[in-house]
Amino acid sequence: MAVEQAVGHKGHSKILKSLQRNWQLYIxxxxxxxxxxxxxxxxxxxxxxxxxxxxANLGMxxxxxxxxxxxxxxxxxxxxxxxLKNTIIxxxxxxxxxxxxxxxxxxxxELKNGAFKKWSQTLTYAPHFISVVVVVGMLVxxxxxxxxxxxxxxxxxxxxxxxxxxxxxxxxxxxxxSGQWQSLGWGTIIYLAALAGVNPELHEAAKVDGATRFQxxxxxxxxxxxxxxxxxxxxxxxxxxxxxxxxxxLMQNNLNSETSDIIQTFVYETGLLQGQYSFAAAIGLFExxxxxxxxxxxxxxxxxxxxxSLW
Amino acid sequence: MSRFSLSDRAFDRVNFIFxxxxxxxxxxxxxxxxxxxxxxxxxxxxxxMWLWPVDITLDGFNRVFQNDAIWIGYRNxxxxxxxxxxxxxxxLLPSAYALSRKELMAKKVFLWFILFTMLFNGGLIPTYLVVxxxxxxxxxxxxxxxxxxxxxSVLVARTFFQQTIPDQLVEASKIDGASDFYLFVRVVLPLxxxxxxxxxxxxxxxxxxxxxxxxxxxxxxKLFPLQLILRQILILNEVSADSAATAAGAAQSxxxxxxxxxxxxxxxxxVSALPLLIVYPFLQRFFVKGVLIGSVKE
Numbered sequence: 001m002a003v004e005q006a007v008g009h010k011g012h013s014k015i016l017k018s019l020q021r022n023w024q025l026y027i028x029x030x031x032x033x034x035x036x037x038x039x040x041x042x043x044x045x046x047x048x049x050x051x052x053x054x055x056a057n058l059g060m061x062x063x064x065x066x067x068x069x070x071x072x073x074x075x076x077x078x079x080x081x082x083x084l085k086n087t088i089i090x091x092x093x094x095x096x097x098x099x100x101x102x103x104x105x106x107x108x109x110e111l112k113n114g115a116f117k118k119w120s121q122t123l124t125y126a127p128h129f130i131s132v133v134v135v136v137g138m139l140v141x142x143x144x145x146x147x148x149x150x151x152x153x154x155x156x157x158x159x160x161x162x163x164x165x166x167x168x169x170x171x172x173x174x175x176x177x178s179g180q181w182q183s184l185g186w187g188t189i190i191y192l193a194a195l196a197g198v199n200p201e202l203h204e205a206a207k208v209d210g211a212t213r214f215q216x217x218x219x220x221x222x223x224x225x226x227x228x229x230x231x232x233x234x235x236x237x238x239x240x241x242x243x244x245x246x247x248x249x250l251m252q253n254n255l256n257s258e259t260s261d262i263i264q265t266f267v268y269e270t271g272l273l274q275g276q277y278s279f280a281a282a283i284g285l286f287e288x289x290x291x292x293x294x295x296x297x298x299x300x301x302x303x304x305x306x307x308x309s310l311w
Numbered sequence: 312m313s314r315f316s317l318s319d320r321a322f323d324r325v326n327f328i329f330x331x332x333x334x335x336x337x338x339x340x341x342x343x344x345x346x347x348x349x350x351x352x353x354x355x356x357x358x359x360m361w362l363w364p365v366d367i368t369l370d371g372f373n374r375v376f377q378n379d380a381i382w383i384g385y386r387n388x389x390x391x392x393x394x395x396x397x398x399x400x401x402x403l404l405p406s407a408y409a410l411s412r413k414e415l416m417a418k419k420v421f422l423w424f425i426l427f428t429m430l431f432n433g434g435l436i437p438t439y440l441v442v443x444x445x446x447x448x449x450x451x452x453x454x455x456x457x458x459x460x461x462x463x464s465v466l467v468a469r470t471f472f473q474q475t476i477p478d479q480l481v482e483a484s485k486i487d488g489a490s491d492f493y494l495f496v497r498v499v500l501p502l503x504x505x506x507x508x509x510x511x512x513x514x515x516x517x518x519x520x521x522x523x524x525x526x527x528x529x530x531x532x533k534l535f536p537l538q539l540i541l542r543q544i545l546i547l548n549e550v551s552a553d554s555a556a557t558a559a560g561a562a563q564s565x566x567x568x569x570x571x572x573x574x575x576x577x578x579x580x581x582v583s584a585l586p587l588l589i590v591y592p593f594l595q596r597f598f599v600k601g602v603l604i605g606s607v608k609e
Contacts, residue, residue, distance in 0.1 A: 015416065018414060018416055019416070021414070022412075022414045022415065022416075022491065024490060024491035024492050025409040025412055025414065025415050025491055026409070026415075027405075027492075028405035028406055028408060028409040028491070028495070029405070029406045029409040029410070029415075029421060031401070031402040031405070031406065032402050032403070032405075032406030032425070032460060032465065033406075033421070033424065035402060035459060035460060036424065036425055036428055036462075038441065038445075039438065039441065039442075039456070039457050039458075040428040040432055040433065041428075042433070042437075042441050043432065043433020043434070043437035043438040043440075043441050044431065044432065044433045044437070045433075046433055046437035046440060046441060047433055047434065047437055049436070049437065049440070054440075059444070060437065060440055060444075104330075104333060107326050107329055107330050107333075108330060110322075110323070110326050111326065111327065111330060112323060113327075116327070116330075117330075119334075120330050120331075120333075120334045121595075122592050122595060123334050123337065123338045124333065124334055124337045124338075125591075125595065125598075126337075126338070126341065126588055126591065127337060127341070129516060129520075129584070129587045129588060129591050130520075130584050130587075130588075131519070131520035131521075131522070131538055131541075131583070131584070132520070132522070133520075133522050133538045133541045133542050133545065133546070134541060134545070134580050134583060134584055136545070136546055137541060137542075137544075137545025137546055137576065137580060138340060138344060138580065140545060140546055141347075141545075141573065141576055141577070142340065142343075146356075147355070147356035147357075147573060149343065149358065149361065152357075152358030152361075155358075181336075181337060181340070184333070184337065185337060186602075189599055189602045189603070190602060190603070190606050193603050193606070212318055212319060212322070213318075213319045213322045213323075214322060228606075246522070246523045249523075250542065250546055264435075267434075267435055267436065268435065268527075271435060271436045271439070272435070272436075272439060272527055277436050277440065280435070280436045281434065281436040281437060284434035284435055284436055285434060287434075288431060288432070288434060292430065292431060295430070
């Protein structure tokens, strides 16, 4: 106490008083800070193994440095191009479907029948709650060449059954559209909330001017929710390269790996299955860097073009 | 004017049909799974059953309930989910509350400390090595602790506290001599039931559905959560079907095996997903609320 007062007289009394009065708030914060420190900041610091040769007995911080060796090995490898290409195509394909939830939200918003709207929302949100294991399990069952529902239809149309899940040509379509099945309804929530905030006077004025429903959607609703659209688009870009890795892993097999091998599954394989920790960490770091550069670039562009940005 | 209302009515009709179609397409696979789980597997596999159940049988569910691995997985998942949600709330709520209070000094520093983890993280391998060095591998803690809170949930809960707990209330209680601890437990928490429900539900769904942490951290089958068991039944079995054929020998018994296997698959999907799908319509507003608070820009 005496020490505190002595220091306090030197001009820190305000800070000390505040600390003294509110110390419990810092206790409240402590578990979260410890958690983020151990499970986020130590791993961040541990990224240094990407520039080291990891030996289990020396640990993350004691292993010898090797510089950019792992990166060079990765960039020079024959699979580098394939991994990068697959990762980019899969994610770009996914991003291409970004407008679908917007269209569906605009449609739901136009429904006059409130009960039907609610019913449709409840049903279309449901797949969001199904685990990725079950979704892939359903794909396996539905797409089975002999017993699957889809191939029964294919046969009805007079074609040969298609081995969807073991075909590199089909992997991306199945991955992306099954993802859309899961997320379409759920993805409308934020847009519907934004649409609920559209000023009704705009619609009244447009009606007086003789605008049709469709014209009002194009010229009132879409511009009104544009800020939301832009923010969500930036967030999507921020996750570019990282979408649905756990699902890819479940859908992957030797026969479709030509298109299903992406950077993250490769990190999992080389790192956790083969124990090449340093090499895998280097590849993981490469991917995170691409992500950050993309996020910053898109955010910057959005800020310039539209004044809407994350920061 | 009438010309427009006519085209508007046409618009309404087209729009209604569009929404109806999308809804039916999305819901159809779920109806199919439900019907398939109680239909004769022969009818399902031959394509005869395509919407409503054919030759209703509960054999699939019988087999699922006789399967010890599924029971163990179910129990593990319940234990992990319950434990994880409790720890989640225990860490999340006090920290988000502290961050919502203006008396907290260096708040910006703490916020950035947490927010930065959204932008950048150590990645799979360093995180794995940390979890391993903590001795968590092959224990339930590897499932429950990594990812127990995220920057997003801290932000959401903080926004809620900022919006619902008035400063005057806090100041008045402090003048009455209440400690922050007392205030938090007796005043703040009772006012925060909606956000507690939202956060608990989101985290529970995530834990219930996740398989990847279990895949990389657990090797003891007794610890496997339901999703890993499902992965074995639904996905891996398919790959090993060929090898099973030679092992089974007699073609007859093999086709029988395939039949019951597919029945079990649909039943096990229902058993695993049903709890969530049943409670979710009643909790829908909480989930929606969570998404919306989370979308408020700082």
